[in-house]
Amino acid sequence: MSMKNTMPNLLNSLKTSHKLFFVGLIFIVIALGSLLFLVSQKSTSEPLKVSDNSHIETKEVISKKETSEVCLEQVFESHVTFNDNNEETGVPSEDTQKINHVNEEISESDLDGEIEGDVKDKAHILADKIICIDPGHQEVANFEQELIAPSSDQYKIKCSGGTQGIITGVPEYELNLQVALLLRSELENNGATVVLTREEAAVNISNIERAEIANNNESHIFVRLHADGSSNAAVNGISILVPSNKFIHDEQLLIDSNRAANCILERLTDVTGAKNNGIIERGDISGFNWSNVPVVLVEMGFMTNNDEDQLLNTPEYQEKIAVGIISGLEDYFKNVEE
Ligand SMILES: [Zn+2]
The missing domain is CATH 3.40.630.40 (Zn-dependent exopeptidases)
Known part of the structure; x- marks a missing residue:
């Protein structure tokens, strides 16, 4: 058998199997897409609107947990600015004590450790002054x-x-x-x-x-x-x-x-x-x-x-x-x- 005859046959058969493969793939994609759409519709029907919280603009978002965010907002009465400074304060002010107290409450209420670290960051109201x-x-x-x-x-x-x-x-x-x-x-x-x-x-x-x-x-x-x-x-x-x-x-x-x-x-x-x-x-x-x-x-x-x-x-x-x-x-x- 010469190479001249075998190559076109091989290509033809490959093309056919490609066709079948792509048709199958399109079906799978459509099926998965519909499934994802249904799931996303269900979750967005919940009354959580993260992007609408414009009052959080000046602050960095505490975590993805909306409930804990609201809780912290209430505790601090929006007094605390949020920033990246993570240094320990040298001064044991009443405010840092307050924040430590809040941290204890948060740990007790079984929220993840990520929030505790973020709360400490919020203490540095003087950081951009x-x-x-x-x-x-x-x-x-x-x-x-x-x-x-x-x-x-x-x-x-x-x-x-x-x-x-x-x-x-x-x-x-x-x-x-x-x-x-x-x-x-x-x-x-x-x-x-x-x-x-x-x-x-x-x-x-x-x-x-x-x-x-x-x-x-x-x-x-x-x-x-x-x-x-x-x-x-x-x-x-x-x-x-x-x-x-x-x-x-x-x-x-x-x-x-x-x-x-x-x-x-x-x-x-x-x-x-x-x-x-x-x-x-x-x-x-x-x-x-x-x-x-x-x-x-x-x-x-x-x-x-x-x-x-x-x-x-x-x-x-x-x-x-x-x-x-x-x-x-x-x-x-x-x-x-x-
Ligand atoms: Zn003087």
Whole structure:
């Protein structure tokens, strides 16, 4: 047999078997397709509409389990933002305790472990925040003048000297910087981006320039750290200053500054046990009037009071102040994002 005769026969027979094979295959595909269609019709008739949950847009979907998602939404009352940061927080805030508690409940209710990990991720409300911290004053005061507000014709000195510890002798600018550096490191542990107006004592930065640092870095909030002084050594406690509407006409900035002050003051006085001297509106502070972002000035305590001066200069109390401010900022951002 020559190759010339066998090849066409083989091809013919193959073609026939191919035809049969394809007809069979089409039947199978049609049958499977119908079956899948019927199954999918049945499951989509259930009242679950994942894609319609537009309120979840800013958050990453917790899991495919709609029921657990709703449960978590209720627990957190939509306060918690969701992000990828998976680092452990250095600060045992009340919120992380709350979340741990929720985790326990979830494990008990027999949901899969994937959710537990995701819940921890949600704790980092500060992760996408830019926080500008201004450690008040500097080693040498600057008595040159600058405009109190863009729309004002009044002038004020560029940077005053601050107070000093009655017992410790520590100057305010030094205490402010110590707390600012601590605060920066703990905020960064929570994933925040922190901008300091100064990192050392020997600088020359006016109050307008400090506000401009907050503005130029598009900070979500500008936190200014100070300590108080009084001629009356008995006076003690924490207060927070916020801008008044004297020169600032951005209503939202004023509202947000007040909200932040409320949140921080509540947490701070709670953690430190210090006296709550309230929130004070001020129209005469250049570092407020030049700020385009919400701003608060924390008066951490009186350095002219024996007890408070000594407390303020211990690492333990400074840690409490940092924890109080961070917890307050977490409350504030949760509030703002509600
Ligand atoms: Zn001060």
